[in-house]
Amino acid sequence: MSTSASSTAGTASGGQGEPPAGNPRGRVVVASLIGTSIEFYDFYIYATAASLVFPALFFPNAQDPTTQLLSSFAVFGVAFFARPLGSVLFGHFGDRIGRKTTLVASLLTMGIATILIGLIPAASTPGWAFAAPAVLVLCRFAQGLGLGGEWSGAALLATENAPQGRRAVYGTFPQLGAPIGFILANTVFIALSTALTPEQFSDWGWRIPFLASAILVIVGLWVRLSLLETPAFRRVLEAEAVTKVPVARVFRTSWKQIVSGTFIMLATYVLFYLMTTFTLNYGVAPTAPADGAPAGLGYAKIDFLWMLIIGVVFFGVFTLVSGPLAERFGRRKHLIWVTVAIILFGGTFVPLFAAGDLGVQTLLILGFTLMGLTFGPMAAVLPELFPSNVRYTGSGVAYNLSSVLGAAVAPFIAVWLWAQADGSPVLVGIYLSAMAVITLVALLMTHETRDVEYDTNVSA
Numbered sequence: 001m002s003t004s005a006s007s008t009a010g011t012a013s014g015g016q017g018e019p020p021a022g023n024p025r026g027r028v029v030v031a032s033l034i035g036t037s038i039e040f041y042d043f044y045i046y047a048t049a050a051s052l053v054f055p056a057l058f059f060p061n062a063q064d065p066t067t068q069l070l071s072s073f074a075v076f077g078v079a080f081f082a083r084p085l086g087s088v089l090f091g092h093f094g095d096r097i098g099r100k101t102t103l104v105a106s107l108l109t110m111g112i113a114t115i116l117i118g119l120i121p122a123a124s125t126p127g128w129a130f131a132a133p134a135v136l137v138l139c140r141f142a143q144g145l146g147l148g149g150e151w152s153g154a155a156l157l158a159t160e161n162a163p164q165g166r167r168a169v170y171g172t173f174p175q176l177g178a179p180i181g182f183i184l185a186n187t188v189f190i191a192l193s194t195a196l197t198p199e200q201f202s203d204w205g206w207r208i209p210f211l212a213s214a215i216l217v218i219v220g221l222w223v224r225l226s227l228l229e230t231p232a233f234r235r236v237l238e239a240e241a242v243t244k245v246p247v248a249r250v251f252r253t254s255w256k257q258i259v260s261g262t263f264i265m266l267a268t269y270v271l272f273y274l275m276t277t278f279t280l281n282y283g284v285a286p287t288a289p290a291d292g293a294p295a296g297l298g299y300a301k302i303d304f305l306w307m308l309i310i311g312v313v314f315f316g317v318f319t320l321v322s323g324p325l326a327e328r329f330g331r332r333k334h335l336i337w338v339t340v341a342i343i344l345f346g347g348t349f350v351p352l353f354a355a356g357d358l359g360v361q362t363l364l365i366l367g368f369t370l371m372g373l374t375f376g377p378m379a380a381v382l383p384e385l386f387p388s389n390v391r392y393t394g395s396g397v398a399y400n401l402s403s404v405l406g407a408a409v410a411p412f413i414a415v416w417l418w419a420q421a422d423g424s425p426v427l428v429g430i431y432l433s434a435m436a437v438i439t440l441v442a443l444l445m446t447h448e449t450r451d452v453e454y455d456t457n458v459s460a
Helices: 003-013 027-050 055-058 065-096 099-117 132-160 165-194 198-205 207-224 231-238 246-253 257-263 266-284 301-329 332-355 356-375 380-382 391-408 410-420 427-444
Strands: none
Touching: 027 055, 027 065, 027 099, 027 165, 027 246, 027 266, 027 332, 027 391, 055 065, 055 099, 065 099, 065 132, 065 207, 065 246, 065 266, 065 356, 065 427, 099 165, 099 207, 132 165, 132 380, 165 207, 165 257, 165 356, 165 410, 198 207, 198 257, 207 257, 207 301, 207 391, 231 246, 246 257, 246 332, 246 380, 257 266, 257 380, 257 391, 257 427, 266 301, 266 332, 266 356, 266 391, 266 410, 266 427, 332 427, 380 391, 410 427
């Protein structure tokens, strides 16, 4: 490295407690937070609609309500299979041309797909019986591509701009976008469900949250376009260490880290999509359904959404709490204890769901608290596994491969297990515990990453 490059790199690194040169601390926090908030808002309005509206709207010819719901969740899962492709696509450019430009592209991809979903005619519209669900699948695939590139870029934006010893703390800000996006999306749905009749909501009201995302995308673009490139990527450029084919390099040199990262994220993904998608369906399903569907708790839709929102507040709070804990105790030790707690939590599904309003709300609060504690450090843990010139690709591939193994199939498996147990959530809880055991094994086989060289670590 030349003298000038060394000087620039030294300036970019920042001292203890000082933000790296270039991007002000507040701008880094807002840019990493607002992007993931928008992305997760887009993603969650689909998840909510997939549970409440899309089964009858896009799959009216299915045999029964359970088949409609499973069809809707199958399309829901399409995005998760697109996410690893998105991590490779956007990771390629993120590791070659930089984090900033790539993050703008991922935001546009997700936002445009979401807006288009709000414009798709129902399957009952003449000529759209096949086209409507087909276009929905294509838009859902594009959503997955965008989110596949979004998370790793936002994580790097935060952690590569973080002061020394604060990566896990800064990394919680893009993670905070998940609870914020969830609360925003479901608050919008509650407001519409309250203001509109069920017929109006089913006919056109559900489209408003999808179309409104255009405003959020514009705000996100404005913030991100004002950023400078991260110090770590500037060092890659100065060292002339840009990789021609990042995905090939990362699989050749860091395949063990990809495997570790994938399974470290597994319990997090399964927990989150059980706590949101499954609990919503179980909570609002009739206690004595007449159509052969599995029995649920019989809550009104809006009442249960409010219970979920209360739980997600704990998700947000403990996401922020997790950063200092992961810095103090180390990422590995922190996550091991949280994963043990998730294993035990899977055994509480039956008694807490059967304990009335207090029991259900307690289960949601406990689940989302654990979610915050396990999800918060991931924006530091996964990037720390990889060198800086393949970090966008490597962390994104691990994160999104885990989404296929966890989030893509979790709602589908949960509904199937729920039906097999005649309406009991017992098998769903066992499923969560089993996935957490796999994550625990991965953590026990992984070294601590808190003290790894982060800014100047470049793969050969």
